[in-house]
Each structure stands twice: as C-alpha cells, then as structure tokens.
Amino acid sequence: MADELTNIIDLSAQSNTSDNYLTFIDQLCQHMEFDFGSYATMSPVTGSVLGYANYPDEWKLHYMRMNLHRVDPTIHQSARSIAPVDWTRLKRGESFSSVFYRANDYGLTDQGMTIPIRGPFGDIGLLSVTRSCSEREWKLLTRDRISDLQMAAVHLHDSVMQSDVLSRALRRPKLSARETEVLQWTAIGKTQQDIGDILGISHRTVEVHMRSAREKLGALTTIQAVGRAIGYQIIYPG
Numbered sequence: 001m002a003d004e005l006t007n008i009i010d011l012s013a014q015s016n017t018s019d020n021y022l023t024f025i026d027q028l029c030q031h032m033e034f035d036f037g038s039y040a041t042m043s044p045v046t047g048s049v050l051g052y053a054n055y056p057d058e059w060k061l062h063y064m065r066m067n068l069h070r071v072d073p074t075i076h077q078s079a080r081s082i083a084p085v086d087w088t089r090l091k092r093g094e095s096f097s098s099v100f101y102r103a104n105d106y107g108l109t110d111q112g113m114t115i116p117i118r119g120p121f122g123d124i125g126l127l128s129v130t131r132s133c134s135e136r137e138w139k140l141l142t143r144d145r146i147s148d149l150q151m152a153a154v155h156l157h158d159s160v161m162q163s164d165v166l167s168r169a170l171r172r173p174k175l176s177a178r179e180t181e182v183l184q185w186t187a188i189g190k191t192q193q194d195i196g197d198i199l200g201i202s203h204r205t206v207e208v209h210m211r212s213a214r215e216k217l218g219a220l221t222t223i224q225a226v227g228r229a230i231g232y233q234i235i236y237p238g
Helices: 018-032 057-065 094-100 135-161 164-171 177-188 192-199 203-217 222-231
Strands: 036-042 049-053 112-118 124-130
Touching: 018 036, 018 049, 018 124, 018 135, 036 135, 112 135, 124 135, 177 192, 177 203, 177 222, 192 203, 203 222
Parallel strands: none
Antiparallel strands: 036 049, 036 124, 112 124
8 A cells, every 4th residue: 555555454464354454444535634534435245335434423334224325326326437426417317315315413424435446357446535615625635535535445345345344245145034945946847837836826826936036146147046046055966
C-alpha cells in the first residue's frame, strides 16, 4: 500500500474477520478525513449483498428494515461502472431520493463517492466514503484522495474475497425449502407430476419452484441445477 496508507491496518497480515474489515474502514476514514465509509460486494450467482459499514447504527437499522439495498443506486449503478462514481451523478434519480431522503435525520450526508473494483471471477467490490462539507471542499478532498481510495478498495476487496464468510455467501445460493424439496425429488428421478402429487401441489407450481431454483443456481437446465445443488450439498444424489 502507498505511504499515505501505512497507518491503516494491513489486512494481508490479519485474519479475515468482520471486526478487522470495520477497523480498516474506521482507520481509512480517520486518516483520509472522511466521515463514514462502507464496503459492499454482490454475489454474481444470487445478487445478494454482503457489506460492512461504520455508519451510525440507527441508519444501518433503518437501511436494513426498509430493504434499501434492493434499490440503492450507490450499489447497483456503481456496480455497472469501471470508474469512481461521485454521488452527484446519481441524485437526479428517484431511487437515490428514496434511499437518502432521511439520511440527515440519522447523521449521514448524501454527499459521497463509490469506488468500484472488479475481480477476475466476475466479482465486484464497492468502497464508498462520505463527508459533510461544502461542494468545493468535497471536490478538493476527493481529487487529492482518489488514488489512495482506489488502492484501499483493491486491498479490502482482495481480502474479503479470500475470506470464508464471503466464500459461503457467494458460492452457496439460498434456496427456499420448497425449491430444495423439488430439486431433491428430481434428483431421485421423480417427474414434475410425481413431485406435485407427493407435495400436494400442481405440476405448474412445481415448475415455478424449479425455474426459481435454476435462476438462483445460475443453471440453464434442470440437470445443471440438480448437479450444482448436489455440489453445494444443498441436496443429495438419488
């Protein structure tokens, strides 16, 4: 890491834990003069979001309670960019307003920047920082810190990608109980009509669950879905 980052915890020399990731974000904000920071990554298989942030607890509870990660443009639009995304680019959209319209109530500004990082396996990491200050101060600060932020984003993302918790989140899709049942009976050799009779549902409902399971597993066919589910140990061979 660059000389400017030497006072920040070196994650390559630490265990891959949530506490260390939060310490990294805390120290990054302290040494780079930002108020708050966060890191998020999305599963390329399920689209689920895993993240760490030092935002105020009340904001994090509000964010989770309202499921704002589903519409947050600092995640979804930034994930489609290869360059840093200043949030001023996002403020015209309705989704930005729906996420941040109460941010000030929780001690958080809507002035921020997200640094996207792309990995070799289709993985994407997003490091975001915020600061409440004038627009002029913000432009000067981000211009001065952008190189260090990009380096810090790569360092954090590489560490998270090597962690066991992320491996589980990325590589083991979450299927519903019914989707798992349908796949298990399929692995045993039952037809959709058989499965419908066994579970007391229509064969069309069986197909709905099967289609959903295929999508979550990133499979094009039912055979692929069964194979992947067995590989993930979600179901067992017939």
